[in-house]
Amino acid sequence: MSNRIVITTDYLHPGDTVDTMLREHGLEPLYSPAGRARGSEERLALFSEAVGAIAASEPITREMLAAAPRLKVIARAGVGYDNVDIDAARELGIRVCNTPGVNHHAVAEMALALMLACARRLGEVFAGVAEGGWPREAGTELRGKTLGVIGYGPSGRAIAALGSALGMRVLVSTAHPDSDSAQSAGIEFADFDTTIGSADYLTLHSRAGRNDPVIVAETFAAMKNSAVLINTARGSLVDEEALLSALNSGAIAGAGLDVLQQEPIVADNLLRTMDNVVITSHLAGQTVEARERAGVAAAQAVIDVLDAKTPKGTVV
Incomplete structure (x- = not known):
């Protein structure tokens, strides 16, 4: 029986902690990093001989899953x-898991860094200095501003706490309010319309939906009109x-x-040319510490499923 585990997460490598965990459990990691275009034949063959996968954020389609008769589990080294x-x-009986709580x-x-970059116009400043200039435009402070948070999962809670610590008024729109924990931190719950209408900074921390x-x-x-998304x-989203x-x-x-609708960013995306937009390359969860936690959690989920145990972070 195959014991192959396909790993497409590009920061996991032979000899690291995840590799060692899998091999000690009698499994055979096979590395095929995401980040490059795969032809249709390669996509269909990606998981065809695997019993498990630790997957990056590239699409995993019905056709790919149907071509993988031995596949038992896909673990995302991340939340999404x-x-x-x-x-x-x-339908195919493949367990899908994620790793909540590892990178919030x-x-x-990162959300705070983007807020500060926009508030202090750091994109323009970095570019100006790199070109030999010495820009001295005034930015704005976060203290005293209203932070609107959409979603109150782990990352939503974490940014709400950071905003409160900086002296911001924090409004949270969520279907799952937790008034007891929020009151002590000075966080208010509000409906969606109130939150978006009041926010100086509106930060998104909700799951991607199937709808529009x-x-x-x-x-x-x-x-x-002074707000920043x-x-x-x-x-x-x-x-x-x-x-x-x-x-x-x-x-x-x-x-x-x-994050963008199409990643990596395409050359004709006009957002990349705007002075009032700061774009980073889907790396909010990509710290050394978070990667280690995510990789280990994903590997443990794969091992648990193959051992007929229920893993943490089960999606289906």
């Missing part, structure tokens, strides 16, 4: 799993055409984006 065809996995502090810190984007033209119209969650229109019209003041 919208790249996996969950319905197909369920890293994500929250959460942040659309009507959302931008309801926001302050921060997205470290999923590119699919934001209608990028509506965002571009809102930035061009002055409906909002700026955006800090770690």
Whole structure:
């Protein structure tokens, strides 16, 4: 019987902790890093001989799963799993797991970094200094501003706490309020409309849904024209055409984006040319510490499923 575990997560390598864990359990890691285009034949063959996978964020389709008769488990070394065809996995009896709670502090810190970059116009400053200039434009402070948080999972809680610690008013829109923990931190719960209409910085920490984007033209119209959108969650949460229109019209003041609808960013994405937009390369959860935790948790999920145990972070 095959004992192959296909690893597409590009920061996992032979000889690391995850590799050792799997081999000590009698499994055979096979590395095929994501980040490059795969032809259709390669995609279909990717998991064909595997019993398990530790997967990056590239799409895993019904066709790929159907071509993998031995596959028992896919573990995402991260929180998001919208790249996996969950319905197909369920129908085919393939367990899908994620690794919640491993990178929420890293994500929250990146959201804060993007807020500061927008507030202090650091993109323009870095570019100006690199070109030999010495830009001295005034930025703004975060203290006293209103932080709107959409979603109150681990990263939403973490950024809400950081915002409160910086002296921001924090409004949270969530279907799962936790008033007891929030009151001591000075965090308020509000409905979606109140949150987006009040926020100076609106930061997204909700799961990607199966429906249309959460942040659309009507959302931008309801926001302050001085507001900044921060997205470290999923590119699919934001209608990028509506965002571009809102930035061009002055409906909002700026955006800090770690995720996009199409990644890596394409050359004709006009967001990359705008002075009031800061874009990073989907690395909010990519700290040394978070990667270690995510890799180990994903490996443990694979081992648990193959040992007929229920892993943490089970999606289906």
